[in-house]
Amino acid sequence: MIQYNRFCLDNGLRVLIHEDPSTPMAAVNLAYDVGARDESPQKTGFAHLFEHLMFSGSRNVPEFDYPIQLAGGESNAFTNNDYTNYYETLPANNLETALWLESDRMMALNINERSLEVQKRVVCEEFKEHYINQPYGDVWHKLRALSYQKHPYRWPTIGKELAHIENAELADVQGFFDQHYLPNRAILVISGGIKTTRVEPLIRKWFEEIPAAYSYKRNLPIEDPQTADRKMIMRAKVPANAIYMAFQSTDRYSPHYYTTDLITDILAVGESSRMKRILVKEKQLFSEIDAYITGDIHTGLLIITGKLMPDTKMEVAEAAIWSILEDMASQKVPDQEMQKVKNKMEAHIGFSETNIMNNAMNLAFYELLGDAQEINLEVPKYLQIEAEDVRKVSEQIFRREACTTIYYLKQVPLS
Amino acid sequence: MNKPDRSVAPPLVVPEKVSLGKPDLFRLDNGIPVHVINIGEQDVISVELIFKAGKTWETKAGLAAMTNRMLREGTGSYTAKQIAERVDYFGANIKTKAASDNVSVTIYCLRKFLGEVLPILKEVVSSPAFSEQDWDRMRSTMIQRIIIHSEKVETKANDLFYEQIFGAEHAYGYTLKPSHLLNISAQDLKDFFQKRYHPGTATLFVSGKVRQADLALVNQFFGQEDWPAGSAAGERVLSPFDYQPKELRIPMKSSVQSSIRVGLPLFNKHHKDYNGLYLLNMILGGYFNSRLNSNIREDKGYTYGIHSMLVSLQTSGYFLVATEVAKEHAEDTLNEIFYEFERLKNELVSKEELDLVRNFTLGNVLNQINGAFNKTAILKGLYLYGLDVAHFDHFITQIKSTDAKELQRLARIYLNDDLMVKVIAGT
Secondary structure, eight states: OOOOEEEEOTTSOEEEEEEOTTOSEEEEEEEESOOGGGSOTTSTTHHHHHHHHTTSOBTTBSOSHHHHHHTTOEEEEEEOSSOEEEEEEEEGGGHHHHHHHHHHHHHOBOOOHHHHHHHHHHHHHHHIIIIISSTTTTHHHHHHHHHOSSSGGGSOTTOSOHHHHHTOOHHHHHHHHHHHOOGGGEEEEEEESOOHHHHHHHHHHHHTTSOOOOOOOOOOOOOOOOOSOEEEEEEESOSSOEEEEEEEOOOTTSTTHHHHHHHHHHHHSSTTSHIIIIIIIISOOEEEEEEEEOOOSSSOEEEEEEEEOTTOOHHHHHHHHHHHHHHHHHSOOOHHHHHHHHHHHHHHHHHHTTOHHHHHHHHHHHHHHTOGGGGGGHHHHHHHOOHHHHHHHHHHHOOGGGEEEEEEEEOOOOO | OOOOOTTSOOOOOOOOOOOOOSOOEEEOTTOOEEEEEEOOSSSEEEEEEEESOSGGGOSSTTHHHHHHHHTTSOBSSOOHHHHHHHHHHTTOEEEEEEOSSOEEEEEEEEGGGHHHHHHHHHHHHHOBOOOHHHHHHHHHHHHHHHHHHHTSHHHHHHHHHHHHHHOTTSTTTOOOOHHHHHTOOHHHHHHHHHHHSSGGGEEEEEEESOOHHHHHHHHHHHSSTTSOOOOOOOOOOOOOOOOOOOEEEEOOTTOSEEEEEEEEEOOOTTSTTHHHHHHHHIIIIISTTSHHIIIIIIITOOEEEEEEEEEEOSSOEEEEEEEEEEGGGHHHHHHHHHHHHHHHHHSOOOHHHHHHHHHHHHHHHHHHTSSHHHHHHHHHHHHTTTOOHHHHHHHHHHHHHOOHHHHHHHHHHHOOGGGOEEEEEOO
């Protein structure tokens, strides 16, 4: 259970404060309602590149990290398809430093040609490190492009190609900032050893004067239901054959969202999960296997990935996965197994709540979805799910015609 | 409404009191030391058993990791499947970890289920079966995982680096290979387990929301005579190695980046220069505004990140600079790393920079001791080295007091390009 106070400034900035008197630290989380889904298809990767530029200085601050570190704190950020999230942890006494910095970069950036050039290079190296110079690194670009035909989820946050990042221009940066980096498109959460009565005036002091603007209307295409299976074979010098499967899942508001989360837990979380036990341990078809949902706000994916043992034939591996999925769609999960995944979920949430940064991030995300109060309904929602719900949702999701499959094959060198 | 003056930074307070508080330590009936870290209101708890059974205690490479990995694969009373099902049923999580000096087996669970899961944890650490059949299965899976992960450019760079620092046969220097696993029998695992997993080599850490009743349960399962005492820890024998600085390249045409590793073997936190070097390392490559990151990422854009670290091991330690850089800038990156060494040797660190790094380090440590599970990690870093809270206090004092002259003295001793091993993979 996470208690918090909430208020909204006149400029539309939503503020949530979670007091945790047990710690001398404070966590600050500022979420902006803009992600890779808001990019132009010709300029992908821009939301993430922009996130880097947010650290390159604002009107009154030459460099973002310096004052935060001087205050004994640390900052970082991430971008995903849906939103961009900035966060700091610092000694609670120095909270005002973070408010000064975050409000200054919400107010006005100070980007020059040089910092743009440097961050373009940094992001290109990030792209290479994670998506090119890794075995299987290029599979995610292909899997998204195959799973989505219309929706901007068809490209990954890092960008579709290096050229999109290399071509970014200063004018794009200012335009993006003016359109998206606004108090009315942001959520500020403070959690930790602070008091609302002390913090609220400080937030008003630093953020109240920032003007709102309402030019952007998100209007994204809706992905059609997938009606035919999609297959692709990739070949490269990789250490083992691998299979990647993506099913069209639900959006974040669907009543079935939490059920899909439990489904992947039943499949692949913990040593006793079905896939780890049967496919890795008992049948030894795979050396590693995993299943998870992407958790996107719009229609997301349920992904299954596995690395095959050297003697496993691809058809056998694929059929073995399908047999587990078909079982989920036709047989009710036994009560004991239902109780197991619910207990695991309860423990997972319990451990997560011991961390002030997690609490701040999760509050911001729920508020972004529409209502922070939902955070405290998470556990009851998981606990209410019944075995028949799991079967029905499995039946809906695990359809052959709604599946995208990539075989990633080990290239045998020509002799 | 008065507009704030944005040109002036808000006033700062340097964290004054960075303290671990009083240690909470007691012994079970059989003498096993237990550290209690009782913080937090969430009803979660972890119980961690640490044994002196890491790589440095091995008689054959791979024994430590594989013995640890096999603990959950069946015991006298439960099959692997039953263990997994019972642990998962109570929403618990058993994590096993084999490191260089120690291994650990930890259970994380909701407090209400502690009494249900401790018997399983007890089985796992006291009577694993190590059956031939289970070991055969595990071995082929593990071999395949090793093969998969060894293909990364950065893994190749790391493996070669540690071999050069400590020696390819040394516990700190070797990387697990399929050949090591093929050379281990189920009986080897049993023997290693017998020697190294018992109350005589164990230490416990109990963290989270901890009440007397929880500690009584811990004592009931791990403090009684039904867990045979075993002999004391014994001596470890480490293969000697003649360290030689050198430069090694692994050409890889297909790689679009180079993995750079630069470093040398050093000492651990018992050494008188360690705390000063900790601060020096921060300045060089330990945080975002460090010299290396400012130069090579934020000024030149050669990399997504570069950092340096000072790593303490129970019988040794090392210093390392690591980065993945654009292939065409690998040479220049190496030169810039050495340029930053020279600068620390030739110029005194300014007061401004020293204040920055001191404040950052103190805040960072304050964050590291925040919350039960973070604080546990810090306490392990003391007690497993035979150190205590007084050592931590001394560390904080030295972070506050080490001056620019001292940092320069340390840089002149330790940051010498010709003392380093340099590995560049993917050229």
